[in-house]
Amino acid sequence: MSNQDPFISTLRDTFSLDEFRVGQRDVIERLIAGKNVAAVFPTGGGKSLCYQLPALLLDGLTVVVSPLMALMREQVDTLLSKGIAAARLDSSLTFEELAATNQGVRSGTTKILYIAPERFFNERFRELIATVPIRLFAVDEAHCISQWGHNFRPDYLKLASIAESLKVGRILALTATATPEVLADIRAGFRIANEDVIQTPFHRKNLSIRFSQAKPSERFELLADRLKKRPSGATIVYVTLQKTAEEVAEKIAQLGIEAKAYHAGMPDEERQSVQDWFMSHNSAVVVATIAFGMGIDKSNIRYIYHWNISKGLESYAQEIGRAGRDGEPSLCETFVVPDDRTTLENFAYGDTPTLEAVSSLVEFVSHHPAEFYLSYYDMANECDIRDLVIRTLLTYLELDGFLQSTGPRYDRYEFKPLVSSAQILKGLDADRKKFASDVLSLTVKKKTWFELPISIVCERLGCERRRLVAMFEYFSDQGWMELKVTGLVHGYRKLHPLSDLNKIAKSLYDRVSGLEMQEIRRIDQLFQLASSKTCQASALSHHFGQPMSEDCGTCSVCLEQGIDRLPTRSQARMGSSALTQLNAIKNDYPAALSEPRNQARFLCGLSSPRLVRHRLTRHPLFGCCDEVPFATVLAAVDG
Secondary structure, three states: OOOOOHHHHHHHHOOOOOOOOOOHHHHHHHHHOOOOEEEEOOOOOOOOHHHHHHHHHOOOEEEEEOOOHHHHHHHHHHHHHOOOOEEEEOOOOOHHHHHHHHHHHHHOOOOEEEEOHHHHHOHHHHHHHOOOOEEEEEEOOHHHHOOOOOOOOHHHHOHHHHHHHOOOOOEEEEEOOOOHHHHHHHHHHHOOOHHHEEEOOOOOOOEEEEEEEOOHHHHHHHHHHHHHHOOOOEEEEEOOOHHHHHHHHHHHHHOOOOEEEEOOOOOHHHHHHHHHHHHHOOOOEEEEOOOOOOOOOOOOEEEEEEOOOOOOHHHHHHHHOOOOOOOOOEEEEEEEOOOHHHHHHHHHHHOOOOHHHHHHHHHHHHOOOOEEEEOHHHHHHHHOOOHHHHHHHHHHHHHOOOEEEEEEEEEEEEEEEOOOHHHHHHOOOHHHHHHHHHHHHOOEEOOOOEEEEHHHHHHHHOOOHHHHHHHHHHHHHOOOEEEEEEEEEEEEEEOOOOOOHHHHHHHHHHHHHHHHHHHHHHHHHHHHHHOOOOOHHHHHHHHOOOOOOOOOOOOOOOOOOOOOOOOOOOOOOOOHHHHHHHHHHHHHOHHHHOOHHHHHHHHHOOOOHHHHHOOHHHOOOOOOOOOOOHHHHHHHHHO
């Protein structure tokens, strides 16, 4: 290949790589030709280069949408070290960092911008991005668009229309875990032709997958044996619960092996410290919930142990895919304890609201005018439905043609002056000076911040909200004030009246209940893989639509170390005292504990907005039945 080839020269000069991995060039050539493309590469397969390299060859901005803050931070730091003008917009940025990022985007010096999908809820960001030509719109974790995917996010369903409204040059959808059904949703959502789907082999020969049956009392002994006898190497031990991460890490440390816990309940600084430590050590052991590993690019992870079984094949594939990215042999072993099924199933049941709660949401929406704004947070508390489920239900109403999203906005703007009002006004022409003076006279002084009641100001001055926001954005860009926005609300327009409320509510309830059962089926599929009688690597690859022509030779079954038959899980009994105590308190909390399903969630330790609001998650009875299957508890309280 000639050195004049722009792909190869950029690959070598900027990324210090000699050749493309399988599939990368196919994706890049299609993007440069202006096509929408889907890249389905296994974890560690080189998806990032597929948008990073063309971003340097295209004039304009590349926007990368990702739900993984760790990936944003890691990749931006790496790109900056290579001299590539990259930036990220997330909640961790200081005011100065945010202002610098916005200026880089506005001036065109930034080539690659990483954002979370929620960033499009920010009207300040939408005002900014609407003025910038976007040549490439890359969507990471694209499987989140699919209701059949293991990590469905309603916000992803709107990304295609957002891309269309921004008139982006081309779209790249990236995922490591797409079943045929999920891939069909990705193609339909982002208008990707079948011939522009680049899918590389799912199976990685350097990964050996093992499943070892264990009793709860034997699990740590098995893990300790592995850690002591196998050659040392960077290791992740995945657990389901935060408290388990702490306990297991402490036990490993007592063996003389340095280990640290990592989970979402830790302070940000502590989590970042653990991540940095893991990245810089070749024999580090991290005991973590699934919060760890997303977007972390460490190539020499030698071992992945699952203390608890994963919640599904897609999650499992992502987690083991973090091992052996350098192509060297790596081992991924799961300790199969049937009793773990109870915890996983109970989590699956935790998101599903009651029919009464869904009905209250439908009625709430029906009483609004033709165009309205609402707060997901307030609605979650009002209807006792978790925020993500609120967004899912409203998205269903959009898909069914009842609603149309008109975009989010912030109801409250606050600012802290960095210069005097006189300095702000003196640089403006007469018309703008009069308008700015009138606006500033209507702001409300607090201690160090001023509150801007936008709706009142617009009504008093007869001005458009957009003009008001643009003015304060300009003041902020000039360094005259620091802006802070709160009170996020989301706008909707009714396209059709919600007439038969009971029918609509029942339809929505059936759909979210179907998602619940889908999660239960995912758990079943992983236990079936663990007890498979045929090559487990082949079965896993087949699940993702890629049958293997021969067995792997390294999984538990191929080594004749498979699990003959999984024992049934031990059924923890629900004592009568739990029901007695529940009956004693439920009348004191009718709003939170009126329905059997809510009572079962309370006993199983599954929180809801109302349980949190009434501080019932701190009650001694909360979670007293967390080892009892949810269905058993529900039947008991319903009886």
